[in-house]
Amino acid sequence: MPFDLRQSLAVDNHQSLDLVEQYINPAFAKVLRILGFDVNYTRGQGAYLWDDKGNRYIDCLGGYGVFNCGRNHPVIRQALHDAMDLDLPNLIKMGQAKLSGMLARELVKTAPPGLEMVFFTNCGAGGVDTAIKYARAATGRDRIVYCKKGFHGLSVGALSVNGNEEFRSGFGSLMPFTAIPYNDLAALEAELAKKDVAGFICEPIQGKGVNMPSDEYLPGVAKLCKKYGSLYIDDEVQTGYGRTGKMWAWEHWAGGDESLSPDIMITAKALSGGYVPAGAVISKRWVHEKVFSSLDRCVVHSTTFGQNDMAMAAGLATLAVLREEKIVENAATVGAFLQEGLRATLSKHELFKEVRGKGLMVAVEFGPPKGMMLKAQWAMIHKLDPSLFPQAVLIPLLTDHHVLAQTAGHHIDVIKLIPPLVLSQADAQHVINAFDIVVGNCCKLSGPMWEVGKRLAGNSLKRSPASQAQPVA
Numbered sequence: 001m002p003f004d005l006r007q008s009l010a011v012d013n014h015q016s017l018d019l020v021e022q023y024i025n026p027a028f029a030k031v032l033r034i035l036g037f038d039v040n041y042t043r044g045q046g047a048y049l050w051d052d053k054g055n056r057y058i059d060c061l062g063g064y065g066v067f068n069c070g071r072n073h074p075v076i077r078q079a080l081h082d083a084m085d086l087d088l089p090n091l092i093k094m095g096q097a098k099l100s101g102m103l104a105r106e107l108v109k110t111a112p113p114g115l116e117m118v119f120f121t122n123c124g125a126g127g128v129d130t131a132i133k134y135a136r137a138a139t140g141r142d143r144i145v146y147c148k149k150g151f152h153g154l155s156v157g158a159l160s161v162n163g164n165e166e167f168r169s170g171f172g173s174l175m176p177f178t179a180i181p182y183n184d185l186a187a188l189e190a191e192l193a194k195k196d197v198a199g200f201i202c203e204p205i206q207g208k209g210v211n212m213p214s215d216e217y218l219p220g221v222a223k224l225c226k227k228y229g230s231l232y233i234d235d236e237v238q239t240g241y242g243r244t245g246k247m248w249a250w251e252h253w254a255g256g257d258e259s260l261s262p263d264i265m266i267t268a269k270a271l272s273g274g275y276v277p278a279g280a281v282i283s284k285r286w287v288h289e290k291v292f293s294s295l296d297r298c299v300v301h302s303t304t305f306g307q308n309d310m311a312m313a314a315g316l317a318t319l320a321v322l323r324e325e326k327i328v329e330n331a332a333t334v335g336a337f338l339q340e341g342l343r344a345t346l347s348k349h350e351l352f353k354e355v356r357g358k359g360l361m362v363a364v365e366f367g368p369p370k371g372m373m374l375k376a377q378w379a380m381i382h383k384l385d386p387s388l389f390p391q392a393v394l395i396p397l398l399t400d401h402h403v404l405a406q407t408a409g410h411h412i413d414v415i416k417l418i419p420p421l422v423l424s425q426a427d428a429q430h431v432i433n434a435f436d437i438v439v440g441n442c443c444k445l446s447g448p449m450w451e452v453g454k455r456l457a458g459n460s461l462k463r464s465p466a467s468q469a470q471p472v473a
């Protein structure tokens, strides 16, 4: 019998998580079960997921930020059907198919001014590795400077510029690069002034914690890099393609000024349309020419699937959908509505600290309460595991209000919301109301904070810690 995907899914009576437990990642399956995140999802559309009982969830996690156009967007899906039906001459390698050139041309039109050349990757970390190589080849220098708490992926190159010890530890020596505090121009200048720095890499808004830059930071980075002959590498893997209410987060602070453009911009995630892994590194022409510097070095940097037609079709359709459906504008409006609503509603709760972000990259931060008894509970849960408190909010958000979200990192009391950018105002209001109820309950003595402490303490979390449920985005 020929392979039939529908039939295979229909006759397989294992739950998704059983298979993960047996073949992919038992520890992760266990953590999902302990947290009550073992929902059997069967369908996704736009900003929603559905489970096998027909319940609808608002997806504020967005596959770690890949569904900017929404899940299973019909235009992107059609483009992929078309790409298959056309029997395109994919991956010729010694010869060239057309779609990658078309997508590169579209990307350059949207990119910060002065960025003209595109290298396609299969993921964000591949883009970071590319940028490290480009910066070294272009400057003839070795050292890369990166930010503490920065996240750029988990390949060995990307891990070497990852500012989170939780991800670095246990994997031996990484490349000898230098970490400095984010948002600190003096620290950056001190390193760049040594004149051995190939490039400085940073996210415009740090994904871990959703840490915001001061207004002077990114313009200052561009100027300092220029002054000392180092490349400014802008990692827009998470913030790109409209996430923050502008096509690139860089625009918020540089306003399209070419003198403040990065030398290299890394993008990925949403370029995929949520379907086909894809990334694009967009760089200045002179940088590119230093890498591919002669005929015999014309493929000195490459990846087998980089320009594959399915990814290129998804990318072209994604750019068209973002533009035609005014999705970036929606991220700005609904993002502002969500942030203002959360701020106004949550400020009455004593565990609430602040809401920050741009567009639909939003953080809700919590802090110690004032009341004696609640303070004791707060201290208890943090002693048990410093990454645990957000779960007291996230679990009831999911189970009682069908809002799927994530913590923003290890050892912080921050929840991050990165929903599909097609989120409606009504959905945003549902999220605000859900937070209001859940955080209100957390302020009660026998509320979710107590429950989660009890439940997770009983599950020997030190061996399979709640912090393992941390996002890698």
Ligand SMILES: Cc1ncc(COP(=O)(O)O)c(C=O)c1O
Pocket (backbone or CB within 6 Å): 064, 122, 123, 124, 125, 126, 128, 151, 152, 153, 154, 203, 207, 235, 236, 237, 238, 239, 268, 269, 472, 473
């Ligand atoms: C800013 C940033 N850079 C790079 C990456 C790595 O991307 P990938 O997981 O596709 O390798 C991520 C992933 O979350 C990211 O957020």
